[in-house]
Amino acid sequence: MxxxxxxxxxxxxxxxxxxxxxxxxxxxxxxxxxxxxxxxxxxxxxxVRGVRVPPDLVTIVAIDDTVVKRGGSYPLPRADLARVVDTIVQFKPKVVAIDLLLVDRSAAIGDATLANTLATGPIVLAAAAIFPSASETVETSGQGPLAALPQAERFLLPLPAFADHAEVGVVNVATGQSGSPLSVPMLFRTSDKVELSFPLRVAARALDKSLTIAPDHLMLGDRAVPTDADFALPITYYGPRRTIRTVSAQSIFDGTLSRAAIENRIVVIGASVAGGGDFYPTPFDSLMPGVEVVSTAITHLVAGDSIVRxxxxxxxxxxxxxxxxxxxxxxxxxxxxxxxxxxxxxxxxxxxxxxxxxxxxxxxxxxxxxxxxxxxxxxxxxxxxxxxGGRRTQYFAAKSRSLAQFQAPAVQEWLARDPNFLSTPVRQDAAMVFIDLSGFTALSERIDPGELQDILKAFHALIEKTAVDCGGMISGFLGDGAMILFGLPGAMPDDAARALKCAIDLHRGVERWIAWLPPAIRDQLGFKIGAHSGPIVASRLGESHQHITATGDTVNVASRLMEVAAKNGARLALSDTLLDAADFQGAPHGVLSGPLLTQVRGRSGVVSVWFWRDQDRPNQASTKAEMIN
Structure with a gap:
């Protein structure tokens, strides 16, 4: 093969x-x-699927803002809730599902009235499962298909006076990380019992079918209800809020409730009070009442139109x-x-x-x-x-030729057109950047030559990429440093600006590169950069192997600025001349301090120098290598 x-x-x-x-x-x-x-x-x-018309099986009777304004309080008084339930029961629904937690006592007369009313019709009340705040490992051996159910600490059940006259189902829904309910658990358990969900209890009562729990699905009579893991029913929304038929409970107090909206239907009573009910984000609506989420699950169970997962x-x-x-x-x-x-x-x-x-x-x-x-x-x-492929080979070949010649692409193209370029020295304006590693000489005495070469290769590659990206020409690699020229093959108005950008990019790039080195090397290395602009003499030096370089006072000052940076606890020193030529308005995420009037070695007079630091680390101390050098 x-x-x-x-x-x-x-x-x-x-x-x-x-x-x-x-x-x-x-x-x-x-x-x-x-x-x-x-x-x-x-x-x-x-x-993308769009809004769909739901099967017309469920009516939501909403305790909404209109009802609260009428009564002046929320939750709805038990006597008023009893009136709502009594009116609905008289219209003979299949089942009345109350999506309200009736767990607290209120006025004795109101509780008694509601309890008597619940005894008059087919009622399902809501309970809630209380889960532990921290995840716990659940022992699943020997528990059959119910082993994977999430285990609640306890169930918050309706008051016995109410539960004695009705069936009870747990109303919790399962929300995804987006906050949108994607499924409704059908079964809940504690350490000693299993409870049906509110939608499942309502659907079983409405269909008048027995419930069977199979290993991976439920059976309502002879119809299979496919469920996801943990017996959860995936839900998909028909549309925005009120897509499922909804009437205000106020219509009961006004005497305007239509019998057709109730008779032989599943009626779900729930809250949709702004600031009082539970609301969830859904694909069609940022605030859908929880009662409509529950009603969607009930509709899926009764109509058999749930999405299969x-x-x-x-x-x-x-x-x-x-x-x-x-x-x-x-x-x-x-x-x-x-x-x-x-x-x-x-x-x-x-x-x-x-x-x-x-x-x-x-x-x-x-x-x-x-x-x-x-x-x-x-x-x-x-x-x-x-x-x-071949593109990679060509890329490395081009990189090798570029490194061998130490010339920027623009200079190579110019030499191809004019082989005599700079055969005679030329005086012109230019900008330049010097960079040098601190501590490299001492480091070279302690580490393997092969490892040392790898460090230099990575350093040179970083300098080359930064220089080329900024349109500069590497005049030469000076062992553990480099000189970068801006102004060849011809002077440009933005030479100083590109040199300034190159110096800042080098500062950031070399700082990141050193941070990635092993600690034994990283702690010994630092760097310093100097940048200056002014008149230079550009020429070609050498006989059999020629290279382009620059000489003059501007070159000397740019080189000596590295020393000024190191002596002042900085890594990047910029001349005032360069900043003026670059029309510097401030670099993003950078701090400029100065000016410092100082002399440079080998030159009379003073130079106005500025120091640039990263804004995120303006007070960063120099490394050991920088302090030594």
Whole structure:
């Protein structure tokens, strides 16, 4: 088998293992960031699917702002709630579900009135599960299909006077990391009992069907109710608030409630009071009342139109998470060209379309896990393919030629057009930057020559990239330093500005590079930079091997500014001349201090010098190497 085929086979196996690992990690409760991504993608798919008309089975009787304004208080007095329930029961609904926690005592007369009213009709009351604040390991052996249920500390049940006349269901919903309820648990447990959810209790009563708990789903009579893990019912919203038929409880007090809105229907009484009820963000509405979320789950259970995310769907998710990235990598390996990229892109688009189609037709395939399984290996493989191609070879060849000549691309092009360029010295204005490592000489005496060479290569590469990006020309690498010219092949109005940018970029880049070195090396190294502008003499030196350089007072001052920086506890010294020529208005995230009038070695007179520091570390102390040098 050829080397390339072995490499492709290894890549495919690693890709499959990656996909399997991503799926298993997420399924076991890790990689929680994928839940937020999945919630966002689910909102998008729901919005693309659009608003749907819900089955007309449920009526919400809302205790809203109108009711509160009438009564002047919230929660609604028990006597008023009894009047609401009594009026609804007289219109003969299938079941009355009260999505209010009746756990506290109120006026004795009001409680007694409500208790008597609850005894007159088919009523389901809401309870709440109280969960521990910290996660705990749950022993699952020997508990059958209920072992994976989240365990509550206790249930907050209605007062016995009310619960004795009604059935009770737990009303908690499960919100994703986005805060939007994506599912409603159907079963809850404590250490000694299991309670049905409020929607499940209401649906079973409305359908008058027995409930059976199977290992991975529920049965209402002879109809299967597919559930997600932990017997949670995935929900998908029909539309914004009030998409499910909603009437105000005020219509009962006004005597205007329509019998048609109640008779033979499921009626859910709940709060939608601004600031008083529970509200959740959903794809269609930033503030949907909790009673409508619960009513959505009830509608799903009774109509059988819930979105499916059961064990079979999870198996499909696992297969897609493994096979899709393998297929994409295989296409890139089969066609190492634009055609392979186009084929892989087409497959991704087809998968996205299929995922959306499945969602809009009631099957919730995971999108976030598949993306996490597919994108990284495809990106890595595509990068390796590019690295292995001829473009990489050409890139390194061009870099090698550039380093060998120590000339900027613009100078190389100029020499190609004019081989006699600078054969005669030229006096002109220019700007220049000197940089030098501190402590390098002492370090070179203690470390291996090969390691020393690697450090120099990395340092030189960083200088070259920064100089080229700023349009400068490296006149020469001086061992552990460099001289960068701005003004060749011809002087430009922004030479000083580009030199200033280069000096600041070098400061930041070298500082980051040193920070990444091993501590034994990092603690011994520092650097200093000097930048100046003015007249120079540009010329070509040498016979068989010529190089372009600059001489003159400006060069000397720029070099000596490194000493001035080190003596003053700084890393970057800038001449006043350079700042004026660059029309300096202040660099982002930088602090400029000065001016300091000082003499430089080898020159009479004084130079006005400014020191630049990073704004994030304006008081950063010099390293040991900088203080020594």
């Amino acid at each position: 050829s080397s390339r085929r072995v490499q492709i086979l290894v890549a495919l196996v690693l890709t499959a293992l990656w996909g399997a690992g991503i799926y298993a990690g997420h399924a076991n409760g890790h990689l929680r960031f994928l839940d937020r991504l999945e919630a966002t993608l689910t909102d998008w798919r729901t919005q 059961d064990r079979k769907v999870h198996i499909a998710d696992a297969l897609i998470a493994i096979l899709l990235p393998v297929l994409l990598v295989g296409l890139l390996a089969w066609r190492r060209s634009a055609l392979g990229i186009v084929a892989a892109a087409a497959v991704m688009i087809a998968w996205a379309g299929f995922n959306l189609f499945a969602f809009t037709h009631g099957v919730w395939l995971n999108a976030a896990t598949t993306l996490a399984a597919a994108v990284p290996p495809v990106a890595v493989f595509a990068g390796v393919q590019l690295w292995a």
